[in-house]
Amino acid sequence: MEKVRTIEIYDTSLRDGMQGMHINYSLENKLNIAKKLDEFKLDYIEGGFPFSNEKEKEFFEKVKKLNLTHAKIAAFGSTAKPGSKAHDDPHIQALLQADTEVVTIVAKSSVAHVHEVIRSSEEEYFECTFASIRALKERGCKVILDLEHFFDGIKLNPNFALQMLDIGTEAGVELLVLCDTNGGTLPHEVKNTMKLLKDKTLAPLGGHFHDDCGLAVANSLMCIDEGAVHIQGTVNGWGERSGNANLCTIIPNLIIKDARYTARCENTIQNLSLLSRFVAEQANIIPNPRDPYVGRASFSHKAGQHADVVHKNETLMEHIDPNTVGNERYILLSELAGKATILTFLNKYGTYEKNDPIVTHVTNVLKEKENDGFEYETATASFELIILRALNARTSLLQLKNYHIEQYKSFAHPSQTISRIFIQWKERELMGAAISNGPVEALDLSLRNALQHEFPEVKEIKITDYRVRVINPEQSTSAKVRVFITFSDTDNTWETIGVHQNILEASWDALIDGLEYYYYSILQHTQ
Structure with missing residues (x-):
């Protein structure tokens, strides 16, 4: 059997995640999230772009006082401007002043961006990237190089994209992260690209995927399958446009579903749903109930037949025990509900069988209430009060x-x-x-x-x-x-x-x- 490989998990919720629509964090929110990510034992927390504004700079000052025990904080920024001296460039200086052990810098790996956006020559851009990495390395930083637009760039001009990998390796980066910045890459394209790199002598590889085709998680897993040791994403998959790879889906897929891999957060995975909801609360965003693993609907059962199966043997209707990721099973109440659904609620208060009169009574009440416009799929607290009333276990509170x-x-x-x-x-x-x-x-x-x-x-x-x-x-x-x-x-x-x-x-x-x-x-x- 293949040796178990530990995958590094890099969270960019506090930078890339904040670029998503309606996602805004105060400084206090960012610090609260950083602490929770560290408790969950993620390997890296990207704190933000210290060159962008005072709040970002202040984050790096205050996060040191949290005394994080596991995660490494990474400052994020760009390479020096072509034509400038890397040591004196304000972007590089801002990264150094953040005083983090790890620095992640982003460089273009699509020649079109170099020509049309940076407006630089290829040779000048190679020199600028190399000098930027060396300026950070000479000050003792561990450097992660995010190769922006890599999967598009290698299609357009493979020689340029491959040379950027060589530049990063030669300059001494700890990781080369291949980025699907536009989110348009398909899994087989990830696989083919990774195979091209297998015979090259490079720094360790990682992946960073966006979800514009709904494939960010699949692409992340494919990247790992083909040799990546590091994967980037955000809690709840938030980020630019359609979002980033969702760590709340990647992590359990690696740890629970695939015996070939593990991650250092393996012993905290029972807190995954809590982490997802905590980050949503900090952002004042209602969690998506249909998110895999952590969403409230992930282990919900509505049809009477499904609920009947769950009542007899839940493993026949669920791919994992919801408690594994800190979630729980929900039996949804509706006109589709059968007596097995009612029994699931009643059995919290005693032992009942389908032919008990109380089961028939509660079933009839449910259907009458739904005819009047009530809907108990998610409003299960109101339904449990109906049960308590039927059992004479509840009087009006006031x-x-x-x-x-x-x-x-x-x-x-x-x-x-x-x-x-x-x-x-x-x-x-x-x-x-x-x-x-x-x-x-x-x-x-x-x-x-x-x-x-x-x-x-x-x-x-x-x-x-x-x-x-x-x-x-x-x-x-x-x-x-x-x-x-x-x-x-x-x-x-x-x-x-x-x-x-x-x-x-x-x-x-x-x-x-x-x-x-x-x-x-x-x-x-x-x-």
Whole structure:
């Protein structure tokens, strides 16, 4: 059997990932992510481009204070400008001032870019690249050379692209990274290109792929199969245009699926889903539920037949145990659900069989609710409350006396909403109030204000997503709406639903379900 090969994992979420649409990180976000990437035991963290702005420069100063234990921080930049002295070039100086052990510099490997973008001769560009690498090496840096547009460049002018590999090797780089910058390369082209290089004496090879053809992960794996020892990508696959190779897919494919390879994060792979969601939270982006391995839909089962198989033997419907990557199985509720789906939820509270009356009762309730516009595929917290009610294991958490919501706006002042709420909690009557920008937030805040002393844990609950769907748009402004609310605390995430013609009523039902689920299904199980 082929000897197990350890692949280096290089994360560029904090530089290339930030070039993706809607991806923005504060300095604090970047530092938080760097710490989490180090805990996950990735080998390299590309911190950014210190020449670009003050925030990037400050990152390299502050990241040293994190005392990372595993990952090496890499500063990223370009070669010196052709015609300038590399030692004095501001790009090189900025990289040196970042004071990182590793420096990644990008150089063109397509002659078209050298002629039309850099506007330099081939010979001058060779000299400039060599001198830039040497200037960094002489100051003690380990240098990674990213060969931009390599797969396009070798098609256009293979002699130039191959000579760039030789220049990097001769100058002493630690790694030559072949970049599919435009993301247009197919896996067989990666394979053929790598075979061309096998007989050459070169520095170790790596790969960096973009996802414009949806093939960045496949190309990364092909590159490794053909000899690469290092692969670059981003958490969640974010990046320029369609994104970069998704490390959350590459890593488990290497570690779990292919016995020929391993990575130094092998012992932390159970935290992969947590890492994916943490980075999404820092970016204020809702995670893609359909992402392989880490998405909430990755191990979800909807059709009754599928759920029945999972109930009997989950390995027959899932390619790995979801716990391996820190994910979990979801049985989705819908009109397609059979009794096996209902049993999956009921068996959390006891042992039941398909012919038990409670199973029939809950199945009928589900279908009635869906006829009224409810949809429980993801709003499983609301459905579990239906089960608790059917089992007589739940009473209402509180009773609403009334709430008053007032909207105020004048010519000179922006709109503000005032909410007052009166509720009964056990034997006590409570009152809460809040001012906010909109009625739903004001209602939520006033409810929390009323509960904060009797139910202090409510302060730990965050609303992480709020969505509204119109059920019958042909009814115009009198249409029914579905409101979905996603809640989370430190360790758990749950979703609820409310349905009504009045968006506030639908929101109220979803809010109350969220608090009741936390109280009955999370809090009471942890005390």
